[in-house]
Amino acid sequence: MRDWIKHRIPTEDTLKAHPGLRWMGPLLRRPWLWQLNRRRVALGAGIGVFFGFLFPVLQIVAAAVFAVLLRANLPVAAVSTLVTNPLTYAPVFLAAYETGGAILGEPVKPAVAAELVDAAIEHPVDAPGWTARAQAIGKPLLLGLAVFAVIGGLAAWALVHVGWTFGVFLKRRRRRRRPA
Numbered sequence: 001m002r003d004w005i006k007h008r009i010p011t012e013d014t015l016k017a018h019p020g021l022r023w024m025g026p027l028l029r030r031p032w033l034w035q036l037n038r039r040r041v042a043l044g045a046g047i048g049v050f051f052g053f054l055f056p057v058l059q060i061v062a063a064a065v066f067a068v069l070l071r072a073n074l075p076v077a078a079v080s081t082l083v084t085n086p087l088t089y090a091p092v093f094l095a096a097y098e099t100g101g102a103i104l105g106e107p108v109k110p111a112v113a114a115e116l117v118d119a120a121i122e123h124p125v126d127a128p129g130w131t132a133r134a135q136a137i138g139k140p141l142l143l144g145l146a147v148f149a150v151i152g153g154l155a156a157w158a159l160v161h162v163g164w165t166f167g168v169f170l171k172r173r174r175r176r177r178r179p180a
Contacts, residue, residue, distance in 0.1 A: 011075075018060070018078075033067065033074040042160035044073035048080025050153030053096075053145055056089060080156060096144030097137050103147070104140055 027033075032040065044067055051063040059081040067077035084092050101108040 008079075027068050030068070032071050035073065038161060038164040040071065040073040041076050042157045042164070043067075043070060044076035045080045045160045046153040046157030047072050048077040049083050049156040050149045052081035052083040053092070053149035053152050056084065059084070083152065083156075092148070093141065093145075096148050097141045098144070099147055100140030100142065100144030103143055106140055108140070109137065 047066050047070065048063045051059045051066070055062055060078050063077040063081045064074060066072070067074045098108050
């Protein structure tokens with residue numbers, strides 16, 4: 001499991017070169033940010049997924065700050081923010097809007113939400129009336145994203161713990177079955 005993760009996460013130099021993380025310079029030299037153990041990797045995955053759902057912008061920076069503060073694995077936190085990306089924003093936002101509307105008991109306006117997502121994709125900055133449409137779906141969307149962030153972060157943390165433990169179990173089992 002450790003080798004699989006080691007080959008897929010960005011290196012210290014790659015993260016230092018990232019424009020959003022350059023300001024963390026000396027902090028990136030801390031050895032515990034790069035340790036590959038179950039606790040730090042699980043915490044990094046949970047932090048990354050949490051901020052990946054919570055913030056559509058600057059999610060890597062937020063995850064990096066909290067990874068440093070909570071002593072989690074920094075590369076795993078940064079990579080796991082990519083749970084939301086340009087391909088998944090629209091479905092995640094629509095599902096979060098519907099979830100938030102259901103929790104608040106407000107009627108869901110899928111046409112307004114779909115229009116907002118379309119406008120944000122086609123014209124991210126110049127969309128006319130973008131803020132008015134965003135305010136129309138604001139509370140349900142923010143609540144839905146917060147729910148997704150908490151549940152997703154906890155699920156990522158738990159899945160890494162379970163997966164890591166299962167991987168160690170299988171490795172020990174293979175070792176025991178090997179002839180001496």
